[in-house]
Amino acid sequence: MRDWGDMDVLDLARLQFGVTTVYHFLFVPVTIGLSLLVAILQTLWRATAKTAYLRATKFWGKLFLINVAMGIVTGIVQEFQFGMNWSAYSRFVGDVFGAPLAFEALVAFFLESTFIGLWIFGWDRLKPGLHLMCIWLVAFGSMASAYFILAANAFMQNPVGYQVNETAGRAELTDFGAVLSNPVALAAFPHTVFAAWLTAGTIVIAVSGYHFMHERDLDVHRPAMRLGILTTLVGGLGLVLSGDALGKVMTATQPMKMAAAEALYQTTYNAPFSVLTIGSLDGRTGTPVIEIPGLLSYLATGSFNGEVQGINDLNSQYNALYGPGDYVPYIPLTYWSFRLMIGFGMLAVAMAVIVWWSTRRGRMPRHRLFWPVAMWMAATPFLANTAGWLFTEMGRQPWVVFSLFQTSAAVSPRVGTPTVVISLVGFTLVYLVLAVIALKLFFKFAKAGPPDAEGAMSTSSPSDDPEKPMAFAY
Amino acid sequence: MELTTLWFIAIAVLFTGYFILEGFDFGVGILLPVLGRDNRERRAMINTVGPVWDGNEVWIITAGGAMFAAFPHWYASLFSGFYLLLFAILVGLIIRGVAFEYRGKGDTDRWRRGWDRCLFIGSAIPAFTWGVVVANLVRGVPLDANFDYTGSIWGLLGPYALLGGLTTLLLFTTHGAYFLHLRTTGDLSGRARALGLRLGAVTAVPALAFLIWTQVAFGDGVTLALIVIAVLALVAGLALDYTGRGGWAFAATALTIALASAALFAALWPNVLPSTGDAANSLTHANAAATDKTLGIMTWAAAVFLPIVLLYQGWTYWVFRQRVIVERIPVA
Numbered sequence: 001m002r003d004w005g006d007m008d009v010l011d012l013a014r015l016q017f018g019v020t021t022v023y024h025f026l027f028v029p030v031t032i033g034l035s036l037l038v039a040i041l042q043t044l045w046r047a048t049a050k051t052a053y054l055r056a057t058k059f060w061g062k063l064f065l066i067n068v069a070m071g072i073v074t075g076i077v078q079e080f081q082f083g084m085n086w087s088a089y090s091r092f093v094g095d096v097f098g099a100p101l102a103f104e105a106l107v108a109f110f111l112e113s114t115f116i117g118l119w120i121f122g123w124d125r126l127k128p129g130l131h132l133m134c135i136w137l138v139a140f141g142s143m144a145s146a147y148f149i150l151a152a153n154a155f156m157q158n159p160v161g162y163q164v165n166e167t168a169g170r171a172e173l174t175d176f177g178a179v180l181s182n183p184v185a186l187a188a189f190p191h192t193v194f195a196a197w198l199t200a201g202t203i204v205i206a207v208s209g210y211h212f213m214h215e216r217d218l219d220v221h222r223p224a225m226r227l228g229i230l231t232t233l234v235g236g237l238g239l240v241l242s243g244d245a246l247g248k249v250m251t252a253t254q255p256m257k258m259a260a261a262e263a264l265y266q267t268t269y270n271a272p273f274s275v276l277t278i279g280s281l282d283g284r285t286g287t288p289v290i291e292i293p294g295l296l297s298y299l300a301t302g303s304f305n306g307e308v309q310g311i312n313d314l315n316s317q318y319n320a321l322y323g324p325g326d327y328v329p330y331i332p333l334t335y336w337s338f339r340l341m342i343g344f345g346m347l348a349v350a351m352a353v354i355v356w357w358s359t360r361r362g363r364m365p366r367h368r369l370f371w372p373v374a375m376w377m378a379a380t381p382f383l384a385n386t387a388g389w390l391f392t393e394m395g396r397q398p399w400v401v402f403s404l405f406q407t408s409a410a411v412s413p414r415v416g417t418p419t420v421v422i423s424l425v426g427f428t429l430v431y432l433v434l435a436v437i438a439l440k441l442f443f444k445f446a447k448a449g450p451p452d453a454e455g456a457m458s459t460s461s462p463s464d465d466p467e468k469p470m471a472f473a474y
Numbered sequence: 475m476e477l478t479t480l481w482f483i484a485i486a487v488l489f490t491g492y493f494i495l496e497g498f499d500f501g502v503g504i505l506l507p508v509l510g511r512d513n514r515e516r517r518a519m520i521n522t523v524g525p526v527w528d529g530n531e532v533w534i535i536t537a538g539g540a541m542f543a544a545f546p547h548w549y550a551s552l553f554s555g556f557y558l559l560l561f562a563i564l565v566g567l568i569i570r571g572v573a574f575e576y577r578g579k580g581d582t583d584r585w586r587r588g589w590d591r592c593l594f595i596g597s598a599i600p601a602f603t604w605g606v607v608v609a610n611l612v613r614g615v616p617l618d619a620n621f622d623y624t625g626s627i628w629g630l631l632g633p634y635a636l637l638g639g640l641t642t643l644l645l646f647t648t649h650g651a652y653f654l655h656l657r658t659t660g661d662l663s664g665r666a667r668a669l670g671l672r673l674g675a676v677t678a679v680p681a682l683a684f685l686i687w688t689q690v691a692f693g694d695g696v697t698l699a700l701i702v703i704a705v706l707a708l709v710a711g712l713a714l715d716y717t718g719r720g721g722w723a724f725a726a727t728a729l730t731i732a733l734a735s736a737a738l739f740a741a742l743w744p745n746v747l748p749s750t751g752d753a754a755n756s757l758t759h760a761n762a763a764a765t766d767k768t769l770g771i772m773t774w775a776a777a778v779f780l781p782i783v784l785l786y787q788g789w790t791y792w793v794f795r796q797r798v799i800v801e802r803i804p805v806a
Contacts, residue, residue, distance in 0.1 A: 066579070069574070070572065073571040080564060082542065083554055090546055091546055094542055094543065095543075095764040098540075099772060101542055103775060104539065105540075106540075107779055114786055114790055117525040117526055117529055118790055120524070121521075122793065173768045176771050414622040416626075419557050422558065422561070423557070430568060438572075445579070
């Protein structure tokens with residue numbers, strides 16, 4: 001490893017992309033998952049007229065909004081920084097990659113942002129049915145948004161629907177349908193949405209668990225807890241199925257990434273999956289502690305005896321195909337992030353099962369550590385999401401667009417080190433301060449609990465009285 | 475019409491729409507410490523833009539995405555070349571967006587004061603910096619054969635660019651004052667009106683200087699016509715504000731912003747980012763563009779979705795058309 005002091009513009013730009021993207025994606029899955037859960041709670045309220053559901057809607061709506069604010073403002077950075085730090089990349093892929101981003105803004109983000117304003121301020125201005133539609137449109141918009149972004153990212157993993165124009169020095173669009181139906185996007189989208197459900201479900205369990213511990217407002221928190229558990233379990237099951245599909249697509253399109261996930265150097269039939277390895281970080285000389293025979297072959301090919309290509313063979317193939325070079329991603333990171341993604345995800349699911357078992361039919365777990373542990377487990381989906389993205393993006397290296405364009409050629413050629421340092425330090429500091437504030441607010445309102453029945457009702461009836469003050473959902 | 479021409483106009487429309495819409499919510503943010511005497515007044519001011527600022531901001535995200543797709547070289551050169559300006563805008567938009575949502579979630583004076591400061595700074599920085607960006611766009615910057623900006627941040631802070639920044643800062647602030655005149659009642663509305671009058675008069679000075687400079691250095695017949703009407707609209711706004719017609723005064727500054735922005739893009743045409751060195755390195759609507767295939771798909775998407783967006787955004791403004799009354803804000 002080199003020293004921090006030796007970092008050049010490329011390293012700094014990569015670090016900045018990592019910091020801003022990981023940070024942004026702390027809020028994205030919560031937005032996708034919680035918008036849906038709030039929409040479901042509000043629908044339940046409309047359907048049953050039970051005040052408890054309205055109180056739950058208000059309570060979770062507020063926590064949802066604390067998160068959304070962060071997701072929105074950090075999202076703008078994502079769009080701008082392709083041009084700022086990665087101008088050579090932008091020139092090369094813009095003809096193909098720009099369209100999904102433009103579609104995202106036009107089709108999804110306008111919808112999300114406009115209707116969220118209507119939902120926040122519209123409680124007493126809109127007819128109940130129309131107001132309910134607003135939160136469903138927000139939920140739909142956030143998912144559509146995810147699809148377009150994942151289609152853009154899928155082009156980086158598995159470029160399709162393009163041809164390279166040598167004269168213009170860029171990839172040009174030939175088939176937009178192919179870009180939008182990229183098999184990587186089709187597998188990554190459900191995987192991401194299920195991850196979002198797992199994340200949101202786990203948060204609902206943790207926050208409801210806090211109120212279970214204090215036995216407060218259980219009429220509101222018990223249904224929310226059930227919904228949270230259900231969401232987590234559906235998300236977990238979906239993650240296994242979609243992850244399996246994604247693994248097979250990855251093996252077909254980016255075999256190096258699959259080999260890097262296991263640090264598998266030699267091409268192997270009946271390849272095992274090591275749960276844990278001791279020894280060198282890159283797995284070259286490591287001793288697997290727990291190994292599941294044939295599992296890697298199954299993940300990659302669907303057969304326990306399938307052939308999984310090894311890193312060394314792939315590297316020689318790529319040398320023949322793309323010219324001499326090192327086409328191996330940073331193995332310690334790919335190996336461990338892959339395991340941590342799966343491990344943390346499984347922990348979240350296990351926690352949901354245990355909480356469900358311990359609270360079934362009105363039971364209350366009595367161990368004093370039960371709820372604190374359950375609450376801390378809310379961190380696991382975030383760690384899993386982060387590990388998953390680190391694996392996906394680092395496993396593609398040294399390419400920024402697999403097989404077409406290397407990351408080292410993608411950086412803005414004329415942007416100097418001081419400029420990137422200023423923005424890297426600036427974003428990092430602002431993000432750190434905001435993280436502290438957002439977390440504090442989240443905890444404050446999570447602990448405060450739902451509004452009482454009167455408070456919840458007073459701001460949720462439509463009124464034609466122009467003199468009536470606006471409802472404060474802010 | 476050629477697709478590249480159509481998309482040049484589309485990008486200009488998206489930026490212009492952004493300046494008109496976010497212009498007034500920037501203005502409201504900037505006027506917060508000036509017009510809002512107590513917490514209730516500031517809360518009322520924020521509520522005038524609360525339901526709409528987020529939707530307004532999506533205009534720039536769409537403009538950025540559309541520029542990336544339709545003119546990849548324009549997007550790449552502008553965003554990498556004007557790096558620190560965009561960084562400043564981003565930081566402004568971040569703290570401002572969070573401030574809108576978080577201000578009401580604490581109960582101490584200190585908490586609210588802090589977010590009010592963020593709203594002010596986060597509105598003022600982008601309002602100024604967008605003017606600097608657009609002025610540099612029109613004036614051009616040194617580009618190499620790869621269309622990359624070869625200068626430093628100081629090269630983007632020349633007198634013409636700073637004058638452009640001052641113009642948008644003041645123009646957006648005036649626009650915001652007229653908006654508050656329209657959207658609030660009583661004493662607050664009256665003070666917004668009086669301040670709007672003074673602001674409008676002050677704005678006229680740099681705006682006139684900036685637009686005349688633009689006309690003399692980069693203009694033609696079309697820009698002249700646009701600039702003349704833009705200036706007339708600014709003056710009309712003053713008169714309308716004076717006579718108490720806040721809504722029409724607001725429409726007048728919206729027109730000023732629209733026409734001034736149109737004039738700047740007309741002055742830019744057929745370039746999208748001129749090179750001040752070798753003219754061969756200038757980016758034009760032709761050499762910066764994506765393929766006709768991409769532009770064609772984008773055209774269909776815009777034709778279908780932009781009207782829908784305009785409909786539901788327009789509807790939002792209709793839903794929240796009632797004036798915000800300070801006396802109805804809880805004292806808390």
